[in-house]
Amino acid sequence: VPTIGVLALQGDVREHAQALEGAGAATLRVRRPEELERVDGLVIPGGESTTMWKLARSFDLLEPLRKRVEAGLPVYGSCAGMIMLADRIQDGMAGQETIGGIDMTVRRNAFGRQVDSFESRVRLTGMGDTPFDAVFIRAPWVESVGAGVEVLGRAEGGPNVGRIVAVRQGRLLATSFHPELTGDHRVHHYFADLVRRAMEEE
């Protein structure tokens, strides 16, 4: 059974942990480098990426997170977690840093310019034909991706139709929306499978 950590600095930690347990994983709240060492995969919840960056730095987690991502740790980031996995941010706070790992530019608060939060149907490659009722909260979108990044889903309606909202690069997965807030945990199942396969490869 894989142990999947949930970065517990901020955000929907309990909802992610429950969804992961439903997908057959053991979970661990990660606040310290020693806890990070023990996990086979990690979820970075939504929240506020500037706060999360500052907290990660003051908890001495930023460099350990970067090192484990470089070493191939599977990580799934939702919303602010997506921002944390981006190599580049637009509309970030001055000096704002990320963990990085996905060769993409993410625009912070992109949808939030029109509305703070909304729901929209989104289909994701490899996660079934039924669309997700995706919940977006001051969400980023992916402005551009490098050649190694697979686009898994795009906004399907409204003024922002076609915007990239889900991506994968190797063992790194990110969505603009919050699947932990609905009963539909296909993203967590997909990620738990990714973690299991990564463990088999090691």
Ligand code: GLN
């Ligand atoms: N707007 C937030 C940020 O910049 C993300 C919002 C969220 O995670 N729900 O980090």
